[in-house]
Amino acid sequence: MPFYETQNIQIYNTLSGKKEVFKPIEPGYVGMYVCGPTVYSNVHLGNVRTFMSFDMVFRYLKHLGYKVRYVRNITDAGHLENDADVGEDKITKKARLEQIEPMEVVQRYTVDFHNILNTFNFLPPSIEPTATGHIIEQIELIKSIIDNGYAYVVNGSVYFDVHKFNESYEYGILSKRKLEELIHNTRALDGQSDKKNPQDFALWKRAEPQHIMRWPSPWSDGFPGWHLECTAMSTKYLGDNFDIHGGGMDLKFPHHECEIAQSQASKNQSPVNYWMHANMLHLNGQRMSKSTGNTVNPAELLSGNNSFFSKAYAPSVIRFFNAQSSYRSVLDLTDDGLLASEKGFHRLMDAIHLLDELEAGDTSTFDVQKWRQLCYDAMNDDFNSPILIAHLFEASKQINQVKTGTATLTKTDIALLKTTMHDFTFDVLGLEDQVSSDSGTDKLSGAVELLIKLRQEARANKDFALSDKIRDELAAKGIQLKDGKDGTTFSVN
């Protein structure tokens, strides 16, 4: 029996508003799509949080033995700035301001995006398609929507007819809005829109003469609408009906709502079985916003080069901080919170290091098998990583107790504990052991061991001035000495 069949996953489905038992369409296989970044500027930290949460989902499903095809797109065209203006695409606008080629902007920020994600130890998705690479698929999709009568052509542009669609289907099913309310609440935009109704959205926009990014189509030289690419790419690689679609909460309406409508209008079926939405990231209690200046980007957070935080934080500390809250909760990024996470993270890592030094006993005072299943139960419950971490700390406590002699574990249990701790900490949560990954560690530890020996001699001679000097100056350089019953160890912070 495959391992995943022994675990019963529940996923909170935004579409139903309930936790549901996860049952993939194809046993053993999972198709997952997550809306990727628009590469017209450095990746937003909140966006990183979303991707981090789905990286954990991806990792856990893989850990359970599922074959997962994880598709995360790159939006490099077609993100409309405003339906009512001339239709200038965001990427083009930025490019003109900087006097460089659009694809140069795309290239630069795509590289930046990948660098940031690599730093945070993300697993690469199975497929990372670009919008510009799927223009033909998008044109085909528009044709089928027109053929089915749910879109109309005006002046070379194509619009989705939301009112017509709502006669046969239900527009607003995901965000729980009613079309009538939308009509009532839509403010009248200035200007001469080609749209029949303000709720309609663009599938294809005719390009103005100065618009650089453009492709030929049956309707005009132009570019695809923003919502279209995700439908085209997700269904191309995962099928017309697939398992999981994720993204940030802010994309629920209109983006994901439009994806559902596009799939129903072209293929007559709802595309996704489980909709998952990651909640927002705040900074010091308030939303991040470029206009108010309450924002920090990933590079600034990692380097410490910002006005919000007292120091630079390691990528794994930030990952750990994120995993300590549920992906469905708003997470508030603060210096105090990060400092607390940093301490907790080091505590967990220290316990994992201790696993190699434990001496086995004849009996176990801790039920490792039962504890292990509790870890799985936590993750099975809508990927509840905070509970998982609580269990990892319980194990840390047990490890420290075995070390100090107030608890015992058999050889078998130590091995199982070690495997499980490694599985969850490194494989599922994606944390990295900063010390061991640091090259030159062997030379460093050799030098520190020598200092520890000198300090022991000084202490034996009651030369505490010297022994404290060694200890304090090492501490000032970030190397902490730890005196235990069996001698002194150290850790690098």
Place this chain on the structure above:
RNA sequence: GACAAGGUGGCUGAAUGGUUAAGGCUACGGAUUGCAAAUCCGUCAUUUAUGAGUUCGAAUCUCAUCCUUGUCUCCA
């Protein structure tokens, strides 16, 4: 304004009807130590924004009030 999600200790953050409301950080007391740090043991929410209701029983369900956030127009 409409719709949606929330409001849990000094901070952070779990728990959706059932005995003493996880875990981390901080703080305090003890063990250990030459002194610290680390580690271990112990203590820290009669109470879940406020008020009312349903129930044998509510953080959890209902209603009202206050507040925060998201979406509705570019904003991750």
